[in-house]
Amino acid sequence: MRKTSWETLTTKYPALFSTILLIVALLINFYLQPNMFARETLNSNMRVFLPLVLLAVGQAFVILGGGIDISVGGIVSIVNTILAVYVGLNGSIEKVWLFIALSIFAGILCGAINGFFIAVLRLQPIITTYATSFLYGGLALFILPNPGGGIPQRVAEFYRTTTPLGIPLAFYVIAILLIIWRYVRSTQYGSYLYAVGGKAEAAYETAVPVTWIHFSTYVISGFMSALAGIAITMLSGSGNAEIGSPMTLTAITAVVIGGTALSGGVGGITGPIMGALTLGIIQNIISFAHINTWWETFVKATIIVVALAAPGLINLFGRRKS
Amino acid sequence: MSATLSAQHVVKRYGGVVALSDANLDIHSGEILALIGANGSGKSTMSKVINGVVDLDGGQLLLDGKPVRITSPQTAKKLGISTVFQELSLIPQMSIADNIWLTREPLKSFKVINRKLLNQKTEELLALFEGTLRTKLKPDLPVSALSPDEKQVIEILKAISINPWLVILDEATASLDSRQVERLFELVRHWKAEGKAIIFVSHRMEEIFRIADRFSVLRNGKTVGDGNIKDITEKELIQLMIERENVVQFTKASSESESQVQASPVYLEVENLHTDTLHGVSFEVHEGELVGIGGLRGQGQRDLLLSIFGDIPYRGNIKIKGESIQFHHPKDAIKQGIALVPGERAREGLLYIRTILENLLLPTWNKYGFPLKIKKAKEDATRIGERLNLVMASLMDPVSSLSGGNAQKVVIGKWLLRNPQCYLLDDPTKGVDVNTKSEFYTLLTNLSKEGKTILFYSSDDDELVGLCDRVLVLHDGVIRAELKGATLTKENLIAASLGVSNGGEA
Numbered sequence: 001m002r003k004t005s006w007e008t009l010t011t012k013y014p015a016l017f018s019t020i021l022l023i024v025a026l027l028i029n030f031y032l033q034p035n036m037f038a039r040e041t042l043n044s045n046m047r048v049f050l051p052l053v054l055l056a057v058g059q060a061f062v063i064l065g066g067g068i069d070i071s072v073g074g075i076v077s078i079v080n081t082i083l084a085v086y087v088g089l090n091g092s093i094e095k096v097w098l099f100i101a102l103s104i105f106a107g108i109l110c111g112a113i114n115g116f117f118i119a120v121l122r123l124q125p126i127i128t129t130y131a132t133s134f135l136y137g138g139l140a141l142f143i144l145p146n147p148g149g150g151i152p153q154r155v156a157e158f159y160r161t162t163t164p165l166g167i168p169l170a171f172y173v174i175a176i177l178l179i180i181w182r183y184v185r186s187t188q189y190g191s192y193l194y195a196v197g198g199k200a201e202a203a204y205e206t207a208v209p210v211t212w213i214h215f216s217t218y219v220i221s222g223f224m225s226a227l228a229g230i231a232i233t234m235l236s237g238s239g240n241a242e243i244g245s246p247m248t249l250t251a252i253t254a255v256v257i258g259g260t261a262l263s264g265g266v267g268g269i270t271g272p273i274m275g276a277l278t279l280g281i282i283q284n285i286i287s288f289a290h291i292n293t294w295w296e297t298f299v300k301a302t303i304i305v306v307a308l309a310a311p312g313l314i315n316l317f318g319r320r321k322s
Numbered sequence: 323m324s325a326t327l328s329a330q331h332v333v334k335r336y337g338g339v340v341a342l343s344d345a346n347l348d349i350h351s352g353e354i355l356a357l358i359g360a361n362g363s364g365k366s367t368m369s370k371v372i373n374g375v376v377d378l379d380g381g382q383l384l385l386d387g388k389p390v391r392i393t394s395p396q397t398a399k400k401l402g403i404s405t406v407f408q409e410l411s412l413i414p415q416m417s418i419a420d421n422i423w424l425t426r427e428p429l430k431s432f433k434v435i436n437r438k439l440l441n442q443k444t445e446e447l448l449a450l451f452e453g454t455l456r457t458k459l460k461p462d463l464p465v466s467a468l469s470p471d472e473k474q475v476i477e478i479l480k481a482i483s484i485n486p487w488l489v490i491l492d493e494a495t496a497s498l499d500s501r502q503v504e505r506l507f508e509l510v511r512h513w514k515a516e517g518k519a520i521i522f523v524s525h526r527m528e529e530i531f532r533i534a535d536r537f538s539v540l541r542n543g544k545t546v547g548d549g550n551i552k553d554i555t556e557k558e559l560i561q562l563m564i565e566r567e568n569v570v571q572f573t574k575a576s577s578e579s580e581s582q583v584q585a586s587p588v589y590l591e592v593e594n595l596h597t598d599t600l601h602g603v604s605f606e607v608h609e610g611e612l613v614g615i616g617g618l619r620g621q622g623q624r625d626l627l628l629s630i631f632g633d634i635p636y637r638g639n640i641k642i643k644g645e646s647i648q649f650h651h652p653k654d655a656i657k658q659g660i661a662l663v664p665g666e667r668a669r670e671g672l673l674y675i676r677t678i679l680e681n682l683l684l685p686t687w688n689k690y691g692f693p694l695k696i697k698k699a700k701e702d703a704t705r706i707g708e709r710l711n712l713v714m715a716s717l718m719d720p721v722s723s724l725s726g727g728n729a730q731k732v733v734i735g736k737w738l739l740r741n742p743q744c745y746l747l748d749d750p751t752k753g754v755d756v757n758t759k760s761e762f763y764t765l766l767t768n769l770s771k772e773g774k775t776i777l778f779y780s781s782d783d784d785e786l787v788g789l790c791d792r793v794l795v796l797h798d799g800v801i802r803a804e805l806k807g808a809t810l811t812k813e814n815l816i817a818a819s820l821g822v823s824n825g826g827e828a
Contacts, residue, residue: 186434188427191416195424198413205375205411206424206480207396265415 015271017310018258021303022274025281032288043163046170049280051076051232053170055247056254056272057177058224063255065217066197066264067118067125072225072251074136075110076244079103079229081140084149084239096155104226110136111222112215119214133248140241149239159234174273181269193217197264253300254279257307279303325402325487325519326350326386327372333380334367334543341367343543345381347521351487354510354520356530356551359540359563363755365523366408368540369490372521373405374398404486406494410477412465419444419461422480447479450509454502469620470497478506482513489513490521495529496752496781499618500819507533526782527556539563560756586610587643589744589775590630595638597625601799603638607777609743612770614790615779617819621796623779627746630777631655631662642744656685661737665749671733672721679703679717681732686739706735711761727758734765744775751782763789783819787812795819 035041055072062069082103087095110132117128162169184190195203196213204210232243258275260267279300286296327349334342342364349355359365370376372383374392382389385401392398398405412421419440420427428436428443444461455472465473474497481489491510495503510520510533522534530537531551538548539562547562590607599622607613615623629636632649640647642658649655652662664670672681682703683690690699703717710731714724721729730750737745747766751759766789770776780786786793792806795818803818805811 183432183434186437188425188429188433188435191420191424191427191435194416194420195413198415202411202413203424205395205407207394207399208425265413 015259015268015274017307018271018274018278021257022278022281025278025285029281029285029288032285036284039163039166039168043161043168043170045280045284046168047160047235049277050170050173051228051235052247052250052254052280053174053177053273053276054224054228054231055251056258056276057181057269058221058228059251060255060258060260060267060269060272061193061220061224062125062217063252063260063262064197064264064267065193065214066200067214067217068129068252068262069111069114069218069221070126070129070248070252071110071114071133071136072221072228073244073246073248074133074140075107075222075225076229076232076247077140077241078106078110078136078143078244079226080233080236080243081144081149081239081241082106083151083230083233085144087151089150089152091152093152093155096152100230103230104223107222107224107226107229108219109222111219111225114222115215115218118218119211133245137241137245140244144239144241147238147240147242150237151233153237156234156237159231177273178270185268189213189216194265197266199265250279250300251276253304253307256304262308326384327403327488327519328384329368329372329381330384331381332368332371332378332383334364334371334376335379340543342371342378342540344545345371345540345543346545346548347372347538348548349488349519349521351517351519352514353536354514354522354534356534356537357521357523357540358530358537358559363540363563364543365540366492367543369405369492369521369523372398372488373403373490399484399486402484402487403490404481404484404488405490406474406478406481406492408492408494408496410473412473412477412480414466415464417462417464418448418459418468418476421465421476422447422483426484443483447483450479451475451502451505454499454505471499471502471619474498475502482509486518488519488521490523492523495524495526497619499620500816501618503529527559528784530559531556563756586773589643590777591639591641591644592626592630593639593641595626595629595636595640597622597629597634597636599625599799600629600636603796603799603801605794605801605804607775609775610770610773612766612776612778612789612791614786614793615777615796616783616786616793616815617796617802619781622799623796624748626796627662627748627777627779631660631746633662656740656742659740659743660746661740661742661744662746663734663737663748663750665752667726667729667733672729674722675720677718678707678712678714678721678724678732681721682706682717682736683739684736686736689739702739706738709738710735710765725755727754730754730758730762734762742774745769745777747776747778747780749779749781751780751785759785783812783815787815 030036033041036045055076059069059072083099087099114129114132117123118125159169164172192203192208192213195206195208196210200210228247229244233239236243254275255267255272256262256275257278258267258271258273260272282299282303283296286293286299329345329347332342332345333340345364345368347355347357347368357365357368367376371378372392374394374397377393383392384390390401392401392403413424416424422444423440428439430436441461448455448459448461455475459468459472465476468476474494478491478494495506498506513520522530524530534551536548537551537554537559539546539559541563586609588606589609592606593604595603599620603622603626615626617623625634628634630640632652632655647658668674673684679700683699687694700717707714707717712731712735713728721732724732734750751762754762763785766776766778778786778790787810790810792804793810793815794801795803795805795815797819803814805814805818
């Protein structure tokens with residue numbers, strides 16, 4: 001029963017593959033950039049990785065629940081343009097807080113729209129969010145047709161340079177995410193999430209509120225996309241309506257290599273966080289190795305294909321051997 | 323606690339199809355009611371009406387004399403009605419404990435699930451079946467890692483965990499082995515003594531007579547009889563189910579000519595076959611022989627058939643007509659004239675949403691050229707349909723419109739056009755009504771008379787004893803006994819299945 005033991009292993013340790021990949025990527029990066037663990041270098045890396053980490057966590061909730069959210073990039077763009085246009089380079093701190101709150105609300109609203117179509121009207125997740133991704137991306141272009149605008153220098157600096165106790169800000173954020181996840185996982189909601197993603201029909205027969213769980217995952221994804229949008233705005237300091245769109249596939253890749261099955265019901269957020277970090281490091285490696293940037297897309301695509309094929313390949317070899 | 327549930331003149335329509343036209347049923351606590359009927363008679367619909375999966379179109383349900391509406395599984399649960407679903411309601415990726423207690427997890431403060439208590443409560447439930455499960459199951463094992471009988475046990479435990487007053491067991495024994503059935507019956511008797519009511523839906527007459535107090539027979543959506551089990555005989559019950567006098571008759575194809583079969587050349591030879599579940603199996607099958615494979619469920623019967631069919635990897639030697647073969651893919655086996663008829667027809671045998679025509683001709687389409695000669699294909703399919711006595715509105719209807727028995731006929735029918743030399747049958751009569759079963763038996767004996775080699779695994783002991791020339795009994799992955807002639811009796815078969823004797827083998 002080779003298949004069963006592989007299944008048992010990946011069900012028990014969903015982050016196994018991403019841990020191995022992360023360590024390999026770290027070693028290569030360390031070889032190319034020996035000072036990577038210095039405080040400054042580490043921080044400058046982590047602040048770049050953080051938006052993707054946030055996005056991957058939101059995406060992981062949706063995929064765990066058996067769906068997929070292709071509109072996350074659009075939501076990131078909306079948040080970025082709202083902040084860049086309405087706060088502006090000389091905005092007051094009050095204004096910053098006001099529009100951060102407003103953009104989080106916008107993210108949740110976008111998620112709720114996805115959730116309404118998918119959970120309540122029972123439309124296909126992939127088609128629905130593909131469509132809304134254009135809606136959200138278009139709205140961002142409407143708010144800010146040409147790149148520009150920005151946020152006050154102070155706010156950007158806070159994000160870029162805060163390292164309490166010598167540890168980059170991003171690590172604190174990740175720690176908080178993991179603590180919250182641990183809690184969520186141990187509640188009834190966590191159980192429902194896995195049940196719905198695993199086999200929605202059986203969950204319904206067992207009286208699990210399937211519609212509500214589906215809806216909630218898109219709202220969570222919208223919320224996390226808004227946080228990612230805030231983070232990337234503080235990182236770049238300026239606005240660009242196209243900023244989010246390349247992040248969607250990367251976030252999904254992070255979730256998949258993080259051992260969270262696209263079919264739902266298997267995995268967690270630890271794997272996707274490590275997956276996001278791995279993808280960030282790979283980007284580093286590519287820039288340090290002086291390779292053409294188009295290799296980056298190639299490598300990312302290769303990883304997603306390999307990650308999807310790995311369980312199948314292991315089974316195939318198992319079959320051939322006996 | 324004492325309660326009564328009555329269903330009166332229940333009507334249920336699915337689109338234009340009337341599933342129930344006048345169904346009646348009474349059940350009191352402390353009583354076991356057998357709900358009996360051929361396939362398509364409305365048994366499943368009746369249990370779905372009671373457990374709230376479907377809402378009725380006419381008639382009414384009375385709980386303790388008062389009308390109730392059960393509109394969802396949740397409502398049924400609140401009324402203390404719990405169901406063991408035939409097509410399990412378990413989530414494969416989740417653990418045993420999570421599955422059993424889903425939505426009813428014990429909580430600590432901050433809504434955190436109390437894992438320790440959860441596991442402890444699960445252990446208590448698992449203890450009910452202790453000794454009948456292959457390994458000692460841990461509450462945190464994912465359900466996907468379990469065998470079908472273990473999944474069925476978990477489904478039963480899940481249903482009983484809400485402490486209902488009424489339990490509906492819908493074909494709950496179909497995938498259990500005989501020890502597990504024994505244990506289930508002990509528990510059912512215990513529940514009855516506690517004052518629970520049990521509705522027992524099953525095709526297995528022997529079980530009904532062992533466990534039930536009363537019966538209620540459905541035929542074409544109508545209740546045609548009820549009463550006390552002790553006042554009726556098996557034959558009378560079957561007559562109620564099938565209208566005309568047509569009790570299953572077994573006729574052995576070659577019983578009069580056993581020596582003749584032995585004289586015919588050996589078709590299939592299996593030497594020292596090993597897979598994950600088989601540990602050294604060797605036997606021979608002659609042309610025109612109908613050989614049964616018996617034993618408890620999950621003793622490697624399925625692996626044996628699938629290895630021969632080239633569907634799973636194995637070690638050992640398989641010879642066909644004296645030539646060593648090594649199939650890597652079912653298509654190799656099909657080319658050699660081997661056909662597999664799976665019992666899991668929905669999953670392995672049929673494309674449910676496609677038409678009967680397409681399904682019947684699936685292995686044969688390449689014979690109809692390009693562009694396809696549809697007219698010829700339809701003629702051939704019609705002939706097969708007639709030969710099998712297939713009850714259908716049109717060849718162009720989807721297979722999903724057929725009843726279980728007729729769908730199974732399509733599974734075997736799709737091979738007939740290829741005229742294979744060897745049939746591998748994997749529990750083909752599972753969930754098939756009595757009428758279709760007897761037609762199926764006739765077909766098998768005819769094929770056998772034509773000189774076809776048949777390897778027939780069945781979980782129904784009567785079938786094996788009544789139909790086969792020879793039965794190989796598997797136990798723990800080896801052949802425990804080979805029964806034939808005078809030693810081929812039900813007692814010997816059961817004894818060998820349980821591994822308690824060599825089944826009277828010389």
